[in-house]
Each structure stands twice: as C-alpha cells, then as structure tokens.
Amino acid sequence: MKEILNNSLNKLASLFRLLGSLSSKQQGILFSSLSVIVFSILIALAYWKFSPECIYGNCHTGFGALKYSDETLYTGNFYKGKYQDFGILRSPDGLFYEGTWKAGKKHGIGRLHNIDNSSFEGNFIDDQVEGKGTYTWPDKSMLSGIYVHGKAEGKCLLVLGNGISLLGIYNNGRIVEGGGLYIFENGSKYIGQWKLGKREGKGTLFDSRGAIISVGEWKEDRLEKSFAEQFFHK
Secondary structure, eight states: OOHHHHHHHHHHHHHHHHHHSSSSHHHHHHHHHHHHHHHHHOOOOOOOHHHEEEEEEEESSEEEEEEOSSSOOOEEEEEEEEEEEEEEEEOOOOOOEEEEETEEEEEEEEEEEEOOOOOOEEEEEEEEEEEEEEEEOTTSSSEEEEETTTTEEEEEEEEESOOEEOOOOOTEEEEEEEEEEEEEEEEEEEEEEETTEEEEEEEEEOOOOOOOOEEEEETTTTEEEEEHHHHHHH
C-alpha cells in the first residue's frame, strides 16, 4: 500500500511540474488526470489509515498480533488472514473474548466479557452463544444451562449474587416453570417462582436500580399477598 501511495504522489508531482509549460487546452486535460490521481490518493490514504496492522508475527497463516485503528487488538492464530483456533480479542471499550475461532468467528469454547460487565462462558457457534454455558450479570448472578440462538432453553440453574439457587425451566430465554429471574424491557426484574410462564408463588419485583418494588405471594402474574410489612419491619 505504501508503494502504491508513493507512486501516486510521484506522478502527481510530475504533473504539477508540467502545468506551467502547457496550453490552456492541455492544462484542461491535465486537470482531469490530476483529479483521478488525487481521488486515488484519498482512497489509498483512507484504506491505509483504517486497515489493521500486523504488529507481530504472521497475521496471514500462523501466530501473530493484529492491531486496528481504534486500538482493538487480536493476538492468536490465523489461517488465510482470519482468526483461527485459539486467540484473544480485546477492544478499548471493555469488550474481551478469549477462546477458539473458526474462519474469523467465535466458534467452540470461549469466554466473552461485554462492555456492561456481563459475561458468558461456554460454547459458541458462528459468533453466537450456542450450547452449554453460563451467563453472568454485572451483579454476579449466574444462569447455567443450555443456550439456543443465544437464549436459555430447558432446565437451567440460576445462582443469585447472595448464593441462593433457583432451578427453573426456560423457553426462548424466559423462565416458564420453577424458580428463576426475568428482566423486563424497562429494566425491572422479578426473581421468584413461575408457573406456565407467569409469576406464581413467592417472589420479589425490583426496579431498574435494584430497589424492591414488591415482595410477596404471586398468582396468575399478579401480586396477591404482600410481605412488605413483615419484610421491612421484622
């Protein structure tokens, strides 16, 4: 890329030297050529600026380190220019992945740390969470089980940050039976018992900041008996 850029700059300098000795018609033709060359230089500069740089080893087929313009760094194995087998990808915003790759995608066993401090450790297929693994929320609550298309499916074990364990049945990422947790679109969350996809039995509803809204006995997805008084004044 550097060689192409240098050749283009040399041609541009030569054309500028000719400019004063040409007629108006010839200058018009020359300006057309200059426009093409300048455009080519701009494209080359943009590519040069944003293309990743191999700062160590072999980043085509072998072991190496590849650095991107935003300071994202991949260190590991490559095959035909793509991440392959074991490697570590780390970005300045806090995203981190350590594990196996296939054709440039997360594939196999790995650990992904997200920018919100949540994480997943387990199996990946084609860049997606798929198979057995554990998802951990920022508050250290963990959900272990089988994931299908990135969502919990079947029997899963939820271990809260305080150590309490809840075994439940999940469908498409949502608890439907037993004990578990569900986070609503507004950020509030319910931890407790479920039946047929509805809140049923003892449970606690928290707001998006983690403050308790309701604690008590639930039936058909509604709070039937509040334990608030004995909970807060015991």
